[in-house]
Amino acid sequence: MKFLHISDLHIGKYVNGYRMLDDQRYMLERIVEIIKEKNPDALLIAGDIYDKSLPSAEAVELFDSFMTEIAGLHGKTGLKTFVISGNHDSPERIGYFNKLIELNGIFTDGVFEGVARKNTVECDGERVNIFSLPFIRPSFVRKVYP
Template structure:
């Protein structure tokens, strides 16, 4: 299974009152292009999706656009919350979004959430 794996995106970060969103948009566009070119079977985002628990609206919009484009390409996306994210906010709508191929593990739970994706070699489990 071919995966694109990233983390610590910190979408919405500002440094000295200078927004990092334009650069983050550029990087996300590059990741989307790589996922297309490589014909990724899945895209993983491991933690710190946003830079803070309540991200600015522009950051939420940027992530929405990015995820929408990945899903339009037929690439399932798996996301876990990090220490900068609000697990409850990030995990909003988990059950609904899974039907579209977007798997979000916001708040931790027991047992661990399992997502099974399948490629030509068979099933692959993600936790």
């Protein structure tokens, strides 16, 4: 099985007053090209999708465009995508519409609900379990596991 792992996209970030969005757009387009070339079985997006918990509309639009392309690849190749929130993300925003987008092979875990969710990727009779665990603060863990 082949997995592609990306993380710390920080979409919407400014560095020394320079807007990174055009560079990030190029990077996401290249990731789509790599997926088309290498045909992985799964894409893992591990946190810090946005640079802040309330991302700009442009940042959200860019990630939406990227994920729309990824959903299209699921329809063509069966690619499964797993997205977890990081400490820069808003967990509720990352998990938004999660039940609906699962229909396109995209599994999001924004808010930790006390258990790492298990999903299975199957390829050529082989199985791999993916346990999604988004970023959680110790204070929240104490509430769930006193």
